[in-house]
Amino acid sequence: MLDFEGMTELSKSFREKLRAAATVTETRIENVFYSSDGTRRYLLKLGDDKEVEAVFMPDERRDTICISSQVGCAVGCKFCMTAQLGIKRNMTAGEIVSQVIVVLNEVYGPAAELPHKTNLVFMGMGESFLNYQEVMNSIRLMADEKGLGISPKRMTVSTSGIVPRINDFARESVRPRIAISLSSAIDEIRDDLMPINRKYRLDELIEACREYPLSDRERLTFEYVMLDGVNDSDQDARRLVRLLNGIKAKVNLIPHNPAPELPFRASPVERILAFQKILIDGDVPAFIRRPRGQDISAACGQLAARH
Numbered sequence: 600m601l602d603f604e605g606m607t608e609l610s611k612s613f614r615e616k617l618r619a620a621a622t623v624t625e626t627r628i629e630n631v632f633y634s635s636d637g638t639r640r641y642l643l644k645l646g647d648d649k650e651v652e653a654v655f656m657p658d659e660r661r662d663t664i665c666i667s668s669q670v671g672c673a674v675g676c677k678f679c680m681t682a683q684l685g686i687k688r689n690m691t692a693g694e695i696v697s698q699v700i701v702v703l704n705e706v707y708g709p710a711a712e713l714p715h716k717t718n719l720v721f722m723g724m725g726e727s728f729l730n731y732q733e734v735m736n737s738i739r740l741m742a743d744e745k746g747l748g749i750s751p752k753r754m755t756v757s758t759s760g761i762v763p764r765i766n767d768f769a770r771e772s773v774r775p776r777i778a779i780s781l782s783s784a785i786d787e788i789r790d791d792l793m794p795i796n797r798k799y800r801l802d803e804l805i806e807a808c809r810e811y812p813l814s815d816r817e818r819l820t821f822e823y824v825m826l827d828g829v830n831d832s833d834q835d836a837r838r839l840v841r842l843l844n845g846i847k848a849k850v851n852l853i854p855h856n857p858a859p860e861l862p863f864r865a866s867p868v869e870r871i872l873a874f875q876k877i878l879i880d881g882d883v884p885a886f887i888r889r890p891r892g893q894d895i896s897a898a899c900g901q902l903a904a905r906h
């Protein structure tokens with residue numbers, strides 16, 4: 600229903616108030632791509648025909664939906680296809696929430712009870728903390744029992760390291776988990792891989808992480824994309840251990856998902872294992888992420904609204 604006038608179960612005066620204060624737009628599925636591993640990539644069209652993507656990843660224990668917060672991205676990480684789109688615009692809170700509803704409806708059918716076993720990750724297109732207010736509004740809508748009733752503990756917001764917003768996020772009363780995309784413990788390398796580092800240096804970022812309030816069982820998650828010969832040496836691993844010293848952290852090692860447009864190769868498996876061992880020996884829990892949906896361009900860093 601795209602017209603308030605047609606919502607006749609609402610009073611006329613309320614419909615008029617709605618018409619003055621709000622608009623209704625529709626998020627449509629343009630295409631769904633199905634991976635051999637069960638992952639689904641959704642190419643979605645927003646009300647103004649701009650395209651974003653969401654990814655559904657089924658798992659025996661808990662499904663995960665990866666959603667976008669912006670149309671494109673301005674941050675320019677060198678290992679990410681979304682960066683090549685540039686930024687088109689921010690998404691509204693309604694558009695962010697609509698991705699989850701559209702995906703759940705396609706997977707389970709519109710009449711299904713909301714599955715409470717769903718994790719949400721803000722790791723699709725965009726830097727969530729450059730669209731902070733709308734992302735926070737969408738989180739409150741999704742967490743509310745009258746909304747989608749998804750616990751903030753089941754949501755993770757990823758950031759490339761926008762330090763002032765990390766500090767704001769730390770003070771939010773409804774707060775999902777946070778994941779920080781790091782990909783190097785050395786400023787010179789990070790400057791090159793993630794240009795945002797030239798604005799928010801590693802020492803500033805790590806200081807914000809040290810001050811970040813964590814519950815007893817919570818850890819800060821650091822994402823580290825493994826790039827062959829760039830950031831994956833033993834020395835890189837030892838520097839990472841030193842950088843995270845004293846922080847309740849865990850590290851997700853993400854094998855790079857190559858694309859012809861990107862200038863990197865994935866680190867070999869034995870290199871990733873050696874890197875992981877150095878972290879674990881240094882008391883930093885480290886996990887290797889299994890790539891999902893590589894065959895349909897749905898994996899980490901591959902989202903580029905491909906048709």
Ligand code: SF4
Nearest residue numbers: 672675676679682725
């Ligand atoms: S990794 Fe995230 S922040 Fe970096 S360019 Fe891609 S979408 Fe933007």
